[in-house]
Amino acid sequence: MLADIRKIAALAWPVLIGQLAIIAFGVIDTAMVGRYSAIDLAALGLGNSIYISVYLGLTGVVLALQPIAGQLFGARRYTEIGEEARQALWLAAALAIVGFVIxxxxxxxxxxxxVPPALYDRTDLYLRITAIGLPAALAFRVYSGLANGIGMPRLVMMLQVAGLAAKIALNYWFIFGGLGGLGVPALGGPGCALASTVVNFALAVIGLVLLVRLEVFAPFGIFKQFCWPSWRRQAGLLKLGLPMGLSFLIEVSSYAFMALFIARFGTTTLAGHQITGNFGAVLYMTPMSIGVATSTLVAHAIGAHNHDEARRLARRGIATACTIGCCYAAISFLLRPSIIAAYTPDAAVLAAAMPLIPIMLVYHLFDTFQTVTAFVLRAYRVAVVPTIIYAIALWGVGLGGGYLIGFNVFGNVPAWLNGARGFWAASAASLAAAGCGLFLHWRSISTRYAQEAAVADGTGTSSAPLSSVDQDS
Known part of the structure; x- marks a missing residue:
C-alpha cells in the first residue's frame, strides 16, 4: 500500500506545484483586481468563467494525448507516441480557431x-485579449499532456512556476499601469488577460523547443519528419478527446452558468461568489494532481497488461485523494474568515462570501471523489459514459436544481438557501451523484478488463493495448 502511495505521490507533487502555479494566476488576478475596483473584480469573475469554459472544453480534447501516450509508453511503442504528438498539435491548431471566434x-x-453596462465593456475587452492567447495555451497543453503521459511532470512544473513569476510582474504593470518610460495605462481587469496572453506565448515557445532538445523526448522523434493530419489518428484522438472535452465543458460550464445567473443578484454577490469559487479552485488542484498521477500509472499498467496493478493503483489514488480532501475541508472551515480577508478588504463582499465557504467545502469533498475517478476512467480510454453521467448530474441536478433553489421558483425554499447559496448546494449534490456513477462504472470496466486478461493468459494469448482508434467502452 505504502509503495503505491509513494509512486502516486512522486508524480503528483510536481503536478500539484505546477497546477498551484497556474491556479495562482487566478488568485493573483482576483487579489490584485479586488484592490483596483469592485466593478473590475465582478467583470473579471464573469469573463474568466466564460474563458475557462471555452479553454477547458478545448483542452479536454487535446489532452486525449495523455492517456494515449501513457498506454503506448507502458507498451514501449515509442515511435507511435511521436506520431500522436504531431497529430495533437494539428488538432490544437484547429480547435484554437473555434475558441478564438467564440x-x-x-x-x-x-x-x-x-450584464449591466458598467460590466459589459470590461468583460468584453477581457475576453477579446484572452482569445488572442488561446492558440499558445492549447499548444502548451500538448506539451504538458505528453510530458505527464510519459511520467515526467517535473518538466511541466518548472515552466509553470517560471510562468507564475512572470505573471506577477506583468499583472502589476498592466493592471495598475506605470513603470516610468515603459508606462502603460492602467487596464484593471483586462490587464490580467494581457499578462496571461504574454505568458502563454512564452510557455508555448519554450515547450515546443524542449520537445526538440531534451533527450527524454528523443525516442519519440516528434519533429524528425513533417506530416499532414492523419484522418485515422485524428479520428482516434477525437473519439476519446471529444467526450473528454465535453465532460470538461459540462463541468466548467455548469460553474460558468452559475456565475451568469448569480450575476442577477448584483455585483457584491457575484464578487463573493468569485472569491469562493477561486478558493475552491485552489483546493481542487490537489485531487486533480493526484488524478493525473494515478491516471498516468494506471495507463502504464494497462499498456503493460498489468490489469490487477491498474485496479490497485486506482483504488489507492481515490482513497488518498479523499483522505486529503477531508483534511483540507476541516482546516479551511476553521480558517475561513482569514482566507476571505486575504482576498478583499471590502466588508460587503466579505459578508457575501462567508456563508458560501462551508457549502463549497462540502462541494469540494464530492468533487475530490469524482475527479480522481474520472481521471482513472480516462486511463482506460473510457469517456462516453462519464460524459453522460456528467450531463445528467451537473446540468440537471446542479444547474437546474440550483436555478430552482437559488431563485426560489416554487416559493418553498428556506431563506438560507436562496441566492448564491442555493446554487452551491445544488452543485454539491450534483457532484455526489456524478462521483457515485463514475465509481460504479469504473468498477464494472476494470473488472471486465481483468477478466479478459485472465482468459487471455489462460489461452496463451495476449491482447495488445488499445489503439487510438479502438472503440470507447
Missing part, C-alpha cells in the same frame, strides 16, 4: 447574463 465575439454569451 471569445472574440462574446456578445451572445454576455446577453444571457443580462
Amino acid at each position: 471569445m472574440y465575439f462574446p456578445a451572445p454569451l454576455l446577453a444571457i447574463a443580462h
Whole structure:
C-alpha cells in the first residue's frame, strides 16, 4: 500500500506545484483586481468563467494525448507516441480557431447574463485579449499532456512556476499601469488577460523547443519528419478527446452558468461568489494532481497488461485523494474568515462570501471523489459514459436544481438557501451523484478488463493495448 502511495505521490507533487502555479494566476488576478475596483473584480469573475469554459472544453480534447501516450509508453511503442504528438498539435491548431471566434465575439454569451453596462465593456475587452492567447495555451497543453503521459511532470512544473513569476510582474504593470518610460495605462481587469496572453506565448515557445532538445523526448522523434493530419489518428484522438472535452465543458460550464445567473443578484454577490469559487479552485488542484498521477500509472499498467496493478493503483489514488480532501475541508472551515480577508478588504463582499465557504467545502469533498475517478476512467480510454453521467448530474441536478433553489421558483425554499447559496448546494449534490456513477462504472470496466486478461493468459494469448482508434467502452 505504502509503495503505491509513494509512486502516486512522486508524480503528483510536481503536478500539484505546477497546477498551484497556474491556479495562482487566478488568485493573483482576483487579489490584485479586488484592490483596483469592485466593478473590475465582478467583470473579471464573469469573463474568466466564460474563458475557462471555452479553454477547458478545448483542452479536454487535446489532452486525449495523455492517456494515449501513457498506454503506448507502458507498451514501449515509442515511435507511435511521436506520431500522436504531431497529430495533437494539428488538432490544437484547429480547435484554437473555434475558441478564438467564440471569445472574440462574446456578445451572445454576455446577453444571457443580462450584464449591466458598467460590466459589459470590461468583460468584453477581457475576453477579446484572452482569445488572442488561446492558440499558445492549447499548444502548451500538448506539451504538458505528453510530458505527464510519459511520467515526467517535473518538466511541466518548472515552466509553470517560471510562468507564475512572470505573471506577477506583468499583472502589476498592466493592471495598475506605470513603470516610468515603459508606462502603460492602467487596464484593471483586462490587464490580467494581457499578462496571461504574454505568458502563454512564452510557455508555448519554450515547450515546443524542449520537445526538440531534451533527450527524454528523443525516442519519440516528434519533429524528425513533417506530416499532414492523419484522418485515422485524428479520428482516434477525437473519439476519446471529444467526450473528454465535453465532460470538461459540462463541468466548467455548469460553474460558468452559475456565475451568469448569480450575476442577477448584483455585483457584491457575484464578487463573493468569485472569491469562493477561486478558493475552491485552489483546493481542487490537489485531487486533480493526484488524478493525473494515478491516471498516468494506471495507463502504464494497462499498456503493460498489468490489469490487477491498474485496479490497485486506482483504488489507492481515490482513497488518498479523499483522505486529503477531508483534511483540507476541516482546516479551511476553521480558517475561513482569514482566507476571505486575504482576498478583499471590502466588508460587503466579505459578508457575501462567508456563508458560501462551508457549502463549497462540502462541494469540494464530492468533487475530490469524482475527479480522481474520472481521471482513472480516462486511463482506460473510457469517456462516453462519464460524459453522460456528467450531463445528467451537473446540468440537471446542479444547474437546474440550483436555478430552482437559488431563485426560489416554487416559493418553498428556506431563506438560507436562496441566492448564491442555493446554487452551491445544488452543485454539491450534483457532484455526489456524478462521483457515485463514475465509481460504479469504473468498477464494472476494470473488472471486465481483468477478466479478459485472465482468459487471455489462460489461452496463451495476449491482447495488445488499445489503439487510438479502438472503440470507447
